[in-house]
Amino acid sequence: MPWEAATLMVGRLGHGTLMNVHAVAGGPGRSAQPAAWADGRDLFTATEESGLWTLCRVDASDGHIVARWEAPQECGHAYWRLGSRSIVPWRGGAVALVGGQPWLANGSGSFRRVETKFDAWQPWLATEGDHLIGVAGHHAARPTVVVQDLATGNEWMPAATPSRTVSGFPVPIDVSVKVDGRSVWARLQEPRTPRADPPPAIVIAHGGPTLSSPRYLDDDWWWLVEEGFAVAIVDYTGSSGHGQSFRDELAGQWGIHDVRDVDEVARHLQHRSLVSAVFIRGVSAGGWTALHSLRRRQTPFAAGTAYAPVTDLDAQERQTPQFERGYVRRLVGQADRSPVNDMRGDMNPVLVIQGAADPVVRAQTTDRYIDKLAAAGVRHRYLRLEGEGHLLRGQSAVNTARQAELDFYLDILNGTI
Numbered sequence: 154m155p156w157e158a159a160t161l162m163v164g165r166l167g168h169g170t171l172m173n174v175h176a177v178a179g180g181p182g183r184s185a186q187p188a189a190w191a192d193g194r195d196l197f198t199a200t201e202e203s204g205l206w207t208l209c210r211v212d213a214s215d216g217h218i219v220a221r222w223e224a225p226q227e228c229g230h231a232y233w234r235l236g237s238r239s240i241v242p243w244r245g246g247a248v249a250l251v252g253g254q255p256w257l258a259n260g261s262g263s264f265r266r267v268e269t270k271f272d273a274w275q276p277w278l279a280t281e282g283d284h285l286i287g288v289a290g291h292h293a294a295r296p297t298v299v300v301q302d303l304a305t306g307n308e309w310m311p312a313a314t315p316s317r318t319v320s321g322f323p324v325p326i327d328v329s330v331k332v333d334g335r336s337v338w339a340r341l342q343e344p345r346t347p348r349a350d351p352p353p354a355i356v357i358a359h360g361g362p363t364l365s366s367p368r369y370l371d372d373d374w375w376w377l378v379e380e381g382f383a384v385a386i387v388d389y390t391g392s393s394g395h396g397q398s399f400r401d402e403l404a405g406q407w408g409i410h411d412v413r414d415v416d417e418v419a420r421h422l423q424h425r426s427l428v429s430a431v432f433i434r435g436v437s438a439g440g441w442t443a444l445h446s447l448r449r450r451q452t453p454f455a456a457g458t459a460y461a462p463v464t465d466l467d468a469q470e471r472q473t474p475q476f477e478r479g480y481v482r483r484l485v486g487q488a489d490r491s492p493v494n495d496m497r498g499d500m501n502p503v504l505v506i507q508g509a510a511d512p513v514v515r516a517q518t519t520d521r522y523i524d525k526l527a528a529a530g531v532r533h534r535y536l537r538l539e540g541e542g543h544l545l546r547g548q549s550a551v552n553t554a555r556q557a558e559l560d561f562y563l564d565i566l567n568g569t570i
Contacts, residue, residue: 154480156231156363156393156400159184161198163213177216186229189242195219197240197247199229205396208240208249208258222264226252230276231363231393237276243303248285250274252394253368255285257303268306271299273368290369293322319370321345328385330421337414338388340366341427344381353566354383354428356419356454358435358442362403362411362484365394376555383428389414389442405486412445419453432562433457437514437543444492448500456502456565458558461514461543464522465493472515493522502532502570504561506554508541532570534561
């Protein structure tokens with residue numbers, strides 16, 4: 154995958170062909186971020202020789218680093234979608250996303266954070282004159298198109314853009330937990346309406362798994378906060394945004410390290426009396442983590458929900474898009490940790506929600522997993538939504554899934570499952 158190894162190549166276009174093509178950044182075991190031209194000679198990119206993606210200005214003729222701008226967090230992103238951009242040129246310098254926030258690098262070597270009310274910018278940046286254009290959100294705002302005048306600091310949303318801010322949403326709590334000597338991070342979003350007692354909580358294992366927890370208000374889970382649940386989204390081992398070694402440590406250990414991390418975050422929240430009963434939730438790769446955790450005898454989770462979960466590695470390798478071919482196997486190694494082949498009757502209750510037209514995790518594969526759950530006597534519910542793909546899009550399907558998920562948690566809390 155591009156974050157595992159990617160080489161930035163430069164060539165001269167002449168007579169309809171590329172000539173003098175050569176590497177200037179990245180290479181085997183290292184990756185370079187998508188580049189932006191500074192001028193006709195130099196490029197801006199981010200390389201990870203230091204272990205973190207770091208913004209660099211590179212001489213395109215021979216690849217030597219002209220300048221490097223250090224930052225407290227990674228510059229760039231795990232680019233699942235080709236064409237996304239975390240680095241764009243501006244006035245001989247560059248704007249680069251660092252930890253989801255825009256930073257400005259100029260030719261004199263200074264590097265400063267751009268003042269903005271949005272702290273979760275997405276890797277879809279562009280510049281036009283003095284204007285930085287992007288998609289951004291914050292803890293109480295869904296991602297929306299934002300324009301900032303970098304010369305004056307004025308920031309606005311285009312007139313045609315509807316407001317996507319929710320008023321009165323509490324500021325999330327950043328949580329850090331030591332697991333086997335290494336930090337694991339989570340963001341805890343407390344219920345919108347304060348409570349006298351600790352609320353029940355949903356711990357979310359994000360998808361990917363090479364992604365990170367969103368720092369914006371996400372339609373996928375905000376409704377749970379409205380219903381009185383706390384929500385904690387975990388950056389488990391293998392997540393992006395925390396450096397190459399943290400990202401690579403999941404290789405061969407998917408289904409082990411990620412499960413350990415979400416379990417420990419749940420225990421930490423309960424130990425500090427921040428939450429009461431805890432459930433786990435995951436979509437796709439996050440569903441894999443949720444299913445593995447629920448089958449552990451010492452799991453802290455009372456139950457869990459898995460949307461379009463990866464349950465059969467062999468089937469997934471056959472079905473996965475070519476772009477991801479081999480990715481799943483590198484994450485697992487030679488072990489077969491497929492949930493479909495490792496069923497236990499004392500597994501905690503699970504709700505599985507699956508789109509019948511899903512091209513990534515096929516419904517037939519999930520059907521077989523459900524049959525195995527039933528045969529093993531595992532308490533479960535299954536919602537199969539016709540016409541829906543890997544992520545639910547139709548509002549009717551979204552509403553149906555949300556109601557099924559809410560009913561499932563309430564039934565667990567009331568002891569009726």
